[in-house]
Amino acid sequence: MTFSCLDQVLEFAEQSQDRFEADLAELLRIPSVSADPKFRNDIRKAADWLVEHFGKLGLKTELIQTAGHPIVYAESPPVPDAPVALVYGHYDVQPPDPLDLWISPPFEPTVRDGNLYARGATDDKGQMLTHVKSVESWLATGKQLPLQVKFLIEGEEEVGSEHLENFLSGNADKLACDCVVVSDTSQFARGVPAITYGLRGIAYYEIRLTGPNRDLHSGVFGGAVTNPVNALNRILAALIDETGRIQVPGFYDDVAPLSEQEQAEFRALPFDEAAFQRDLDVEGLTGESGFTTLERRWGRPSFDVNGIWGGYQGEGEKTVLPGKAAAKFSFRLVPDQDPDAITASLREMLQRLLPPGIRMELIESHRAPGIVFPLESVYLQAAAEAIEQGFGRRPVFIREGGSIPIVSTFARRLGADVLLLGWGQNDDNLHSPNEKFSLADFHRGIAASAALWDRLAAVCHE
Amino acid sequence: MTFSCLDQVLEFAEQSQDRFEADLAELLRIPSVSADPKFRNDIRKAADWLVEHFGKLGLKTELIQTAGHPIVYAESPPVPDAPVALVYGHYDVQPPDPLDLWISPPFEPTVRDGNLYARGATDDKGQMLTHVKSVESWLATGKQLPLQVKFLIEGEEEVGSEHLENFLSGNADKLACDCVVVSDTSQFARGVPAITYGLRGIAYYEIRLTGPNRDLHSGVFGGAVTNPVNALNRILAALIDETGRIQVPGFYDDVAPLSEQEQAEFRALPFDEAAFQRDLDVEGLTGESGFTTLERRWGRPSFDVNGIWGGYQGEGEKTVLPGKAAAKFSFRLVPDQDPDAITASLREMLQRLLPPGIRMELIESHRAPGIVFPLESVYLQAAAEAIEQGFGRRPVFIREGGSIPIVSTFARRLGADVLLLGWGQNDDNLHSPNEKFSLADFHRGIAASAALWDRLAAVCHE
Numbered sequence: 001m002t003f004s005c006l007d008q009v010l011e012f013a014e015q016s017q018d019r020f021e022a023d024l025a026e027l028l029r030i031p032s033v034s035a036d037p038k039f040r041n042d043i044r045k046a047a048d049w050l051v052e053h054f055g056k057l058g059l060k061t062e063l064i065q066t067a068g069h070p071i072v073y074a075e076s077p078p079v080p081d082a083p084v085a086l087v088y089g090h091y092d093v094q095p096p097d098p099l100d101l102w103i104s105p106p107f108e109p110t111v112r113d114g115n116l117y118a119r120g121a122t123d124d125k126g127q128m129l130t131h132v133k134s135v136e137s138w139l140a141t142g143k144q145l146p147l148q149v150k151f152l153i154e155g156e157e158e159v160g161s162e163h164l165e166n167f168l169s170g171n172a173d174k175l176a177c178d179c180v181v182v183s184d185t186s187q188f189a190r191g192v193p194a195i196t197y198g199l200r201g202i203a204y205y206e207i208r209l210t211g212p213n214r215d216l217h218s219g220v221f222g223g224a225v226t227n228p229v230n231a232l233n234r235i236l237a238a239l240i241d242e243t244g245r246i247q248v249p250g251f252y253d254d255v256a257p258l259s260e261q262e263q264a265e266f267r268a269l270p271f272d273e274a275a276f277q278r279d280l281d282v283e284g285l286t287g288e289s290g291f292t293t294l295e296r297r298w299g300r301p302s303f304d305v306n307g308i309w310g311g312y313q314g315e316g317e318k319t320v321l322p323g324k325a326a327a328k329f330s331f332r333l334v335p336d337q338d339p340d341a342i343t344a345s346l347r348e349m350l351q352r353l354l355p356p357g358i359r360m361e362l363i364e365s366h367r368a369p370g371i372v373f374p375l376e377s378v379y380l381q382a383a384a385e386a387i388e389q390g391f392g393r394r395p396v397f398i399r400e401g402g403s404i405p406i407v408s409t410f411a412r413r414l415g416a417d418v419l420l421l422g423w424g425q426n427d428d429n430l431h432s433p434n435e436k437f438s439l440a441d442f443h444r445g446i447a448a449s450a451a452l453w454d455r456l457a458a459v460c461h462e
Numbered sequence: 463m464t465f466s467c468l469d470q471v472l473e474f475a476e477q478s479q480d481r482f483e484a485d486l487a488e489l490l491r492i493p494s495v496s497a498d499p500k501f502r503n504d505i506r507k508a509a510d511w512l513v514e515h516f517g518k519l520g521l522k523t524e525l526i527q528t529a530g531h532p533i534v535y536a537e538s539p540p541v542p543d544a545p546v547a548l549v550y551g552h553y554d555v556q557p558p559d560p561l562d563l564w565i566s567p568p569f570e571p572t573v574r575d576g577n578l579y580a581r582g583a584t585d586d587k588g589q590m591l592t593h594v595k596s597v598e599s600w601l602a603t604g605k606q607l608p609l610q611v612k613f614l615i616e617g618e619e620e621v622g623s624e625h626l627e628n629f630l631s632g633n634a635d636k637l638a639c640d641c642v643v644v645s646d647t648s649q650f651a652r653g654v655p656a657i658t659y660g661l662r663g664i665a666y667y668e669i670r671l672t673g674p675n676r677d678l679h680s681g682v683f684g685g686a687v688t689n690p691v692n693a694l695n696r697i698l699a700a701l702i703d704e705t706g707r708i709q710v711p712g713f714y715d716d717v718a719p720l721s722e723q724e725q726a727e728f729r730a731l732p733f734d735e736a737a738f739q740r741d742l743d744v745e746g747l748t749g750e751s752g753f754t755t756l757e758r759r760w761g762r763p764s765f766d767v768n769g770i771w772g773g774y775q776g777e778g779e780k781t782v783l784p785g786k787a788a789a790k791f792s793f794r795l796v797p798d799q800d801p802d803a804i805t806a807s808l809r810e811m812l813q814r815l816l817p818p819g820i821r822m823e824l825i826e827s828h829r830a831p832g833i834v835f836p837l838e839s840v841y842l843q844a845a846a847e848a849i850e851q852g853f854g855r856r857p858v859f860i861r862e863g864g865s866i867p868i869v870s871t872f873a874r875r876l877g878a879d880v881l882l883l884g885w886g887q888n889d890d891n892l893h894s895p896n897e898k899f900s901l902a903d904f905h906r907g908i909a910a911s912a913a914l915w916d917r918l919a920a921v922c923h924e
Contacts, residue, residue, distance in 0.1 A: 200681060204779045213743035219662060219864025222794050223706065223764025224755045226748045229789075230702065230767055237699035240692065242817075244685065277819075281675035284818025286688045293686045302685030305692050306782050311769035312790060317666045317827045319792060319864070320768050327691075328774060330781060332684050355704075356746025357739075365779045402681025402781070 005141065006389075006454045013137040013446050020133050020446065021116070021439060023053070025109040027091070027125050028118040034069055034092035034159045043069045043155050046091045050074075050153055057136050059151070066163035069155030073174075075148065076135065082147035082457050083178035083379075086416070088406065089128030090157035090184070093120035094431050101433035114439055121437035123430035127183035127423050128153060130442060134449035146457030150177060157184075161406055168413045178417075179379040180410045181452065183445060185422030188398055189270060193391040193448075195383055196420035198298065198372035198399035199407055201333035203342055204306075204365040207232070207350070208326040209358050215311075216321040226357035228325040229310040235353045236327060239346075240303045244288040244296075246331065248346050251301070254336045258299040261375060265397050266294045298399035302332040332370075332401060339367040368405045373417045382455035383419045389455075390448025421448070467603065468851075468916045475599040475908050482595050482908065483578070483901060485515070487571040489553070489587050490580040496531055496554035496621045505531050505617050508553045512536075512615055519598050521613070528625035531617030535636075537610065538597065544609035544919050545640035545841075550872065551590030552619035552646070555582035556893045563895035576901055583899035585892035589645035589885050590615060592907035599912055608919030612639060619646075623868055630875045640879075641841040642872045643914065645907060647884030650860055651732055655853040655910075657845055658882035660760065660834035660861035661869055663795035665804055666768075666827040669694070669812070670788040671820050677773075678783040688819035690787040691772040697815045698789060701808075702765045706750040706758075708793070710808050713763070716798045720761045723837060727859050728756045760861035764794045794832075794863060801829040830867045835879045844917035845881045851917075852910025883910070 013020070032046035033039040047063060047070045054061040054074035064071040069092060078084070096106035096119045104110035106119035116126065131151070138145050152175065154164050168175065188194040211228035212221070240246050258266075271294055277285065287296040296302070310325030312318035333339060343364055354360055373380060375397060387395040400420070407418045423445035429435045475482070494508035495501040509525060509532045516523040516536035523536040531554060540546070558568035558581045566572035568581035578588065593613070600607050614637065616626050630637065650656040673690035674683070702708050720728075733756055739747065749758040758764070772787030774780035795801060805826055816822050835842060837859060849857040862882070869880045885907035891897045 202681070202781070204781070206779075211744060216742070217864055218764075218766040218768055218792060219664070219794055220862070221742075221759065222766045222863060223758040223762055224747050224749045225742060225744065226746070227766045229770050230698070230765070233695045233698040233767065233770075234704070236692070236695040242696070280678070280683075280687060282673060282687065282819040283821075284688070285686050286818050287686045296685040297683065300685055302680075303692070304680040304684045304689045304783050305695060305773065306680055306780060307773035307775050307784070308691050308695075308787070309771050309775045311767065313769050313771045317668075317790060317792075318768060319664070319666070321766050322769070325770070328779060330680060330684075330779075332681055356748050357744040359745075400682070401684060402679055 005143065006451060008141045009137045009450045010447055012140045013133065013443070013450060016137070017443055021442070024116065024126055024129050024442065027129065028109040028120055029107055031107045031119070032092050032155065033095050034156055035095055043092060047072050047155055050091055053132065054151065057139055064167070066167060068163045071155070071164070071167060072153040073151065075150040076145045078148045079144065079146065079457070083459060084148045084150065084176065085453070085456055086150045086152060086175055086177035086180045086414070087131045088180055088182045088410065089131070089153045090124045090155065091128070091153050092155040092158050093123070093125070094158050096433070098433060103434055111439065115436040116439055116442070117434055117436045119435050121435050122424040122428040123435065124157065124184045126437035126442055127445065130183060130423060130445035131181065131449045133446045134453065137446065137450050138453060146453055149453065150175065164406065165409055168409060172413060175414055177414060179456065180414065180416050180418040181421060182407070182418060183421050183423050185400065185420050186424040186426050186428065187422055188396050190425060191393065192270065193387045193393060193395040194398045194422060195380060195387065195395045196400045196422065197375060197380060197397050199370060199404055200298070200301070200401050201337065201339060201368045201370035201408070202330055202403040203333060203339040203367045204328070204330040206326060206328045206363040206365060207235070208324065208361040208363070210324050211358050212321070212323050215323050218319045218321040221321050225321060226355050227321050228358055229322055231355050231358045232308070232310065232325040232327060235350060236305055236329065238353055244286060246301060246303050248342060248349055250345050251342060254338060255301065256335045256372070258295060262299065263295070266292065266298070269294065269396055269398070297401040299334060301334050301337060303329065305329045332403070334370040335372050337370060339369055343367070366405070368403050368408050371408045371411055372399070377417050378459045379417045379419055379456065382459050383421055383452055386452035386455045387421065387448045389451035390444045467605065468913060470603045471599045471912045472909055474602045475595065475905070475912060478599065479905055483904070486578065486588055486591050486904065489591065490571040490582055491569055493569045494554050494582070494617065495557050496618055497557050505554060509534050509617055512553055515594065516613065519601055526629070528629060530625045533617065533626070533629060534615040535613065537612040538607045540610045541606065541608065541919070545921060546610045546612065546638065547915070547918055548612045548614060548637055548639035548642045548876070548878070549593045550642055550644045550868065551593070551615045552586045552617065553590070553615050554617040554620050555585070555587070556620050558895070560895060565896055573901065577898040578901055578904070579896055579898045581897050583897050584886040584890040585897065586619065586646045588899035588904055589907065592645060592885060592904060593643065593911045595908045596911035596915065599908065600915060608915055611915065612637065619868070626868065627871055630871060634875060637876055639876060641918070642876065642878050642880040643883060644869070644880060645883050645885050647862065647882050648886040648888050648890065649884055650858050652887060653855065654732065655849050655855060655857040656860045656884060657842060657849065657857045658862045658884060659837060659842060659859050661832060661866055662760070662763070662863050663799065663801060663830045663832035663870070664792055664865040665795060665801040665829045666790070666792040668788065668790045668825040668827060670786065670823040670825070672786050673820050674783070674785050677785050680781045680783040683783050687783060688817050689783050690820055691784055693817050693820045694770070694772065694787040694789060697812060698767055698791065700815055706748060708763060708765050710804060710811055712807050713804060716800060717763065718797045718834070720757060724761065725757070728754065728760070731756065731858055731860070759863040761796060763796050763799065765791065767791045794865070796832040797834050799832060801831055805829070828867070830865050830870050833870045833873055834861070839879050840921045841879045841881055841918065844921050845883055845914055848914035848917045849883065849910045851913035852906045
């Protein structure tokens with residue numbers, strides 16, 4: 001493997017830009033909306049498109065049926081003594097509603113100002129395709145890839161990847177790899193590419209309180225019968241104090257502190273807190289004291305009520321003492337917090353807070369631990385070099401406050417580091433009308449991906 | 463005025479029971495639903511029915527147009543040196559929905575087990591009519607009534623009596639009276655007639671909190687951006703402590719304590735707390751410590767959240783940090799709390815509790831002070847004697863936790879004591895399907911009302 005070989009690859013990619021864009025547009029024209037059964041045929045069409053595409057590249061390709069939408073799997077030949085990379089992506093997209101807010105129709109890809117507008121442009125067809133096109137570029141040189149690349153492209157990411165976990169657990173050998181490559185996130189800012197090396201976990205609950213067996217007149221009963229909405233307010237307020245500190249016993253016991261290196265990396269980022277507030281139209285931020293905004297969002301746990309309801313929500317006034325109240329709430333978790341231990345402690349605390357006359361049901365919903373890949377990982381460092389090659393700038397290392405459950409699943413099931421290499425921009429409108437992907441980022445992503453195969457192969461050869 | 467005269471009146475009433483029931487049924491057949499414009503003609507029909515009915519009795523009668531539904535006014539001739547009683551009632555009814563839960567149709571009055579089932583049977587056509595029929599019985603003796611009786615029967619009680627206050631303030635002379643008689647409440651229990659001598663007031667609000675200008679991802683922003691639902695929980699929880707004590711500064715400053723006589727009256731009532739809990743299906747009650755359940759419901763202020771909403775309320779989970787949250791809440795007030803002073807103190811407290819990044823809008827809604835008529839009132843005592851005559855048992859003196867805004871309006875505008883003489887039962891299903899009124903209570907109410915004119919007249923003559 002020589003450096004001039006990568007040059008050849010990159011040159012091919014550059015010369016193929018128009019064709020690569022045309023291929024992406026073709027895939028974007030298929031409305032593969034996973035949430036809506038009426039698009040079932042289009043889901044299948046998108047999967048078939050990929051199978052055909054991988055087949056043309058000469059990859060060993062399979063269409064794998066699940067109880068839901070099919071998984072597309074493809075792999076290049078094994079390369080002895082070289083690592084194995086598994087590319088994960090998804091061909092399904094979010095529903096395009098509300099349609100009337102789209103400037104050009106969601107499934108008619110349209111270029112404006114260097115951006116390609118379409119549902120799925122960035123999430124995830126465009127980003128996913130960069131890795132397909134980088135492999136195509138390598139193979140076009142007439143040589144083998146310097147390492148084995150496996151593709152796992154699913155069709156249920158936007159509806160919870162219900163059948164993927166099962167597939168992973170049943171196919172650990174087939175999917176065995178040294179690192180997983182996922183391009184389904186964003187750069188830190190325009191012109192600032194990033195590698196996301198940590199994600200917060202989540203523990204999501206629904207709490208339902210039942211008081212009297214019917215809605216009561218608040219005049220006749222108020223002050224004597226426990227009001228479940230009053231109780232819910234008290235209970236939820238007790239879970240976190242004024243300084244943003246979560247009050248569940250033992251909650252912070254296993255929280256891994258941010259390293260000095262991480263704190264330094266975060267401080268060095270071009271994060272404009274005033275602009276952040278202006279964008280959200282808020283006059284002030286809050287959160288756990290002693291931490292910066294980025295530290296709070298990425299490296300510290302949090303508590304949010306995601307939804308609450310009870311009693312009368314209509315116009316005017318109704319003097320009701322409601323019979324029921326409920327809320328959805330969640331903790332964001334960081335390494336090494338254990339969602340199960342937290343749930344147990346939470347349940348005990350809630351039971352203790354319950355006033356007389358109120359019954360509680362606590363429904364445990366989604367749970368995933370936080371995850372951090374070590375900054376020293378050779379794969380992370382290889383990816384950083386590849387991004388520098390593709391984007392002309394060394395990436396920053398960031399964490400992400402959200403959870404990408406599949407990432408922890410990969411880490412757990414395959415024992416591999418996951419490289420989150422986001423080519424998108426924060427304003428790409430994913431899940432919103434006018435989703436877009438910068439064509440420049442598309443091509444830079446292809447170049448970075450092409451370089452990634454080179455750098456990852458070098459990891460083993462060094 | 464002799465006692466034997468009342469005997470004649472009561473005898474006439476007893477002999478006229480069938481006809482009185484037929485008249486009530488006729489009025490109940492008119493679906494005078496005030497909330498729904500499609501019943502506008504029926505509203506008018508019910509008003510006309512009353513006008514005709516009063517006319518037949520020889521009363522001076524008027525149909526008074528308002529910007530809403532008409533008011534029916536009628537009066538007997540003035541009686542020198544005797545007090546004047548004003549009967550207030552309403553001819554409009556609640557909507558009958560849900561229709562499928564009615565055993566017999568709501569506007570086809572049907573007798574089962576001695577109860578007359580129909581929308582409006584107890585609220586308020588049946589109860590109101592007892593006073594019309596008692597006057598009819600008096601006049602049937604061929605003599606004058608021993609005092610002047612004025613009737614004020616409105617058609618908008620179930621929709622907030624919007625145009626009544628105006629009418630009262632513009633007609634204080636016409637309506638001048640010594641006491642107002644209202645039968646629109648219930649007996650304390652089966653066989654335990656009651657006079658309600660006090661009502662709680664109310665101060666009702668809607669609070670709207672706005673955080674970020676859009677719903678945010680709770681993973682990406684949670685822990686740094688103030689969550690308006692979290693803020694709302696904290697704020698509402700801060701308004702009342704665990705022991706049921708309201709925390710608004712100065713809230714209790716003007717609370718008139720319950721007198722020893724009142725406490726003794728309440729303790730003597732046949733109130734079964736275990737049955738009360740069983741009926742509501744709750745295992746335990748709460749409330750301000752140091753007070754009994756009846757004291758809490760009738761004589762102490764309370765705080766209830768009447769409705770709350772924010773964020774995601776659908777199935778499953780949505781990891782949203784909502785941009786908005788809101789709640790409706792109200793205080794029940796007792797004499798001599800001032801709703802305006804409380805609102806001012808509340809507003810200041812809420813402002814102080816508001817965390818950074820949250821804007822608040824507090825909408826002041828309905829407000830009415832609590833009211834208590836002195837137990838020593840000669841009119842109350844006269845009514846007690848009349849009820850003993852009609853029901854064969856001396857009434858208990860109770861208060862009511864709810865607010866009947868019109869009562870304070872009468873007290874304020876006319877400077878008169880208001881006698882709340884409820885002939886209904888607690889399980890008469892007012893505002894619910896299968897509303898009913900015991901025919902025995904209907905006739906006992908007529909007898910009590912007939913005796914009331916006698917006893918009230920005696921007040922002045924004693």
